[in-house]
Amino acid sequence: MDEHYELETLAVRAGIERSQFNEHSEAMYLTSSFVFKNAAQAAARFSGQEPGNIYARFTNPTVSVFERRLAALEGAERCVATASGMSAILSTVMGLLSAGDHVIASRSIFGTTVQLFNNILARFGVETTLVSLTDPAEWRAAIRPNTRLLFVETPSNPLTEVCDIAELSRVAQEAGAKLAVDNCFCTPILQRPLELGADIVIHSATKYLDGQGRVLGGAVLGDAKTLEGIYGFLRTAGPTLSAFNAWVILKGLETLNIRMQAQSANALDLAQWLEAQPQVERVYYPGLPSHPQHALAMRQQKSGGAILAFDVKGGKDAAWRVVDNTRLLSITANLGDTKTTITHPATTTHSRVTPEQRAAAGIGDGLLRVAVGLEAVSDIKKDLERGLAAR
């Protein structure tokens, strides 16, 4: 869109391109290929002389609307949509890195991302060093001449630790590397990493962008030059977003702003309430003054977000009692849904990590993570209170 519009407006209108039928709602184009007027047009499309669709592994009009809209929200020159969040991360590393390159990532990134780096990329000669999310000195110390990529997630899962994106972008610049931020927890509504100096933003669209737990999707955003190589990998290897999923997530984007605000407000209310419960040892939520990086989070994010964690006194048994006494909350490791979810990280998302590593990361046996949804916060409290009281 030519004029400057606010995020609220971009979320519902950016990227629209109407067909000959002038449809109001975005159309879904379920077609794997596109036809050409004649041989010359086919040749021009293939040579790149004429822009346009060829085949849905390359581009699809519905996917393109989603890409333009998310690019507008993140303030990015270009967005490339992918089949899932993991394929967004895979496409980024395959597009940017070669054998012999080095990656620095925070220890607290999504578990599957660690596996991708340590088990798969390592087989192709790309080495990864894991460092503390919140200590820039550790990032600086890990830099090598062949460091090409810094990879971070903020706030972290499940302890909601926050890192200084602007500071890490300076570290990346000094190293001649790119900084990629997985912006899954905040979405562009609460945090815009490119404005803070990041080079690349990555999304699992499966989470808040869809927001209703329906489909998988992902995206990589950044400047056109950086994205060209990433798109090149995607077009060749094929982890492309389907038109159907793009359409579903596009509709999700239209309510992203109000969902993020309402779910964050619920999370802050719940965090404050949990902090006052005698059975709760500690609450982890960037919106609370007790959070170690509260000031940074309030500078960097519009709010604390919709995810919090808390330690229940009494360890695993007490934490499981809280989980097992819920009637409303969904017991699932997923997040980013309008329905509130509850997870016991030590025995689910982080069960493959050794107890020593868990302890070092601060993930105790009594820790529970709640991804707060859109229900009445009074009902969420009632659901947790039952388990907290049953001791």
Ligand SMILES: *Cc1c(COP(=O)(O)O)cnc(C)c1O
């Ligand atoms: C879920 C998630 C991913 C992976 O996304 P998928 O869509 O499941 O592939 C990556 N990063 C974060 C922070 C996530 O929560």
